[in-house]
Amino acid sequence: MRVYIETYGCALNKGDTYIMMSMLSERGHEIVKDAEDADVIVLNTCAVRLETEERMKQRIRELKKSNKKLVVAGCLAGAEPATVMSIAPEASLLGPQTVEKITEVVESKERKIYLEGEKPLFTPKVFEGRIAIIPIADGCAGDCSFCITKLARRKLRSYPPHLIVEAVREAVKKGAVEVELTAQDSAAYGLDLGGIRLSDLVNKVVEIEGDFMIRIGMMTPEQAMRSLDELIEVLKNNKVFKFIHLPVQSGDDRVLRLMNRKYSVDEYKEMVMEIRSKIPVINVTTDIIVGHPGEDEEAFNNTLQLMRELKFERIHLAMYSIRPNTRSASMKQVPDPVKKARMQEANKLYEELAYEVHKEYVGSISNVITTEMGRKGSVIGRTLNYIPVVIRDSVELGKRVDVKVTEASFFDLRGHLLYPQVVRNSML
Structure with missing residues (x-):
């Protein structure tokens, strides 16, 4: 067929x-x-x-x-x-x-x-370009009020570690230079297996021979907090991107309780500061929902203040939308015009803050690994902390190159290959 x-x-x-x-x-x-x-x-x-x-x-x-x-x-x-x-x-x-x-x-x-399956026993044998996406688990251990994905992926199902290791080994042999270990909640990996955690799995993957980098997928703060010390240690490994995706969703404790998130704003901030103190170049990326039921002006301003305080490298902002059969759908809703106005304000602040972070790289030299094609013949590389760099020169995918950063936007960095190779004088 x-x-x-x-x-x-x-x-x-x-x-x-x-x-x-x-x-x-x-x-x-x-x-x-x-x-x-x-x-x-x-x-x-x-x-x-x-x-x-x-x-x-x-x-x-x-x-x-x-x-x-x-x-x-x-x-x-x-x-x-x-x-x-x-x-x-x-x-x-x-x-x-x-x-x-x-x-x-x-x-x-x-x-x-x-609609419902058993334990996952098959990992992908194919990928596209130079990035291999390897699922390590699906489902999660949480029960967020707003989430419809929980209704689709009802059970936490972790893939056996030997299958993941074999999938990564095969992908690297076939030319993958970036391996994304992905899950609905990566930090929940192994809760259903007993005796193994995400850090244990990553430690097995980094032992695979080859020149490749690992990107650890999104994880909830409540699960990441369970084994933060071990997580920090694996993030220090030379084969792991200094990148962590920790969705905070709101900067207000009352809204977090309505969302059924299992942490406070202070706990989240302490975790981010701990990670940054141990890995100074870490890229902390987050998700924020604007206009969730129960978000008043004070709660929204608390979220803006958290954005200013933590200066995330990237924020995935989303305006809350009702999802059927979720608890949040039955709560009193924030009017659409209010949500839209708040979304515009949050987006504006995010772009300003992210540009402030990125402009610090202008003039520096960053070593990047080229992973995908960009627009108009450009090539996209990733820094050690997973910031995209648009390279405006011809270069093969899968190469490590030094790039002189000449421009920055809130979304990415831009620059040219450095010829000849020189001593690196970069932030990374």
Whole structure:
């Protein structure tokens, strides 16, 4: 069969797609790049926000017009199967924790519905470019009030460490120079296995031979706090990017309680300061939801103050949107005009703060590893602390090069290759 897979959402969703591609290829099926060339279309969906859900529903309507076999996979299928079935009653459904059923679904002449799976036992054998995305777990140990993903990935399921190590080893052999160990909550890795933690897993991965860097995926503060000392130690390893993604979501304790987050603002700040004291160049990235129910002006200003105080290198800002069957949906909502105004103010502050951080790199020399192509023939490299650098010279992917940083924006750095190589006089 010729199979076309279209993917939306987070790195974990992309990792799921690579698993499906790997399994289908091993069975002799062909992965094609155009839906028109396919016998079967797989739509790997995201449902994290209302506008994303609406886009997914529209895409299902478009794809079902092809009259080809349609498989709707991912978080929308898992969290809202009735919605999917109402739009495309003939489509097969594959929840995000049942991706290992993909070959059965593709090969079956009948419609199939799989929404809950067993322990994950297959890691991806394929990747694109020079970045390998390796899922280490899905599901989480939390129960946030606003989160629909919890309804799609209901159980924490950690991949056995030997499968992850083997997947990384194979990816490096095939040319990967960046390995993303991804999960819904990386710090929850191993809670369902007993006797192993994220730090143990990373220590196994760094022993793999080869010139590659590891990016550890997003983790909740409450789980990261469980083993902070061990986490800091693995972040110090030469093969690990000095990068940590810790979503704070709000800078107000009352809102955090409404969100059912299991930490206080002070605890979060203490954790960030501890990490920065041990790894001064660390890139602390966070997520913030603006306009969650219960957020008044004081709470919003507390969030702005936290942004100013911690000066995150990157913030993923999102305006709260109601997600069905979540506790936050039943709470008194912040009016849309208020949310939009706050979102604009938070975005403006974020851009100002991130630019202040990035402009300190202008004039420095950074050693970067080139991982992907940019626009207009540019190449994207990553610094040791995972800041993107746009290189305006011709250079192969997968190379370590020295770059003179000449410009900065709130989003990235920009510069040129340094010729000849000189003694590095950079911040990293």
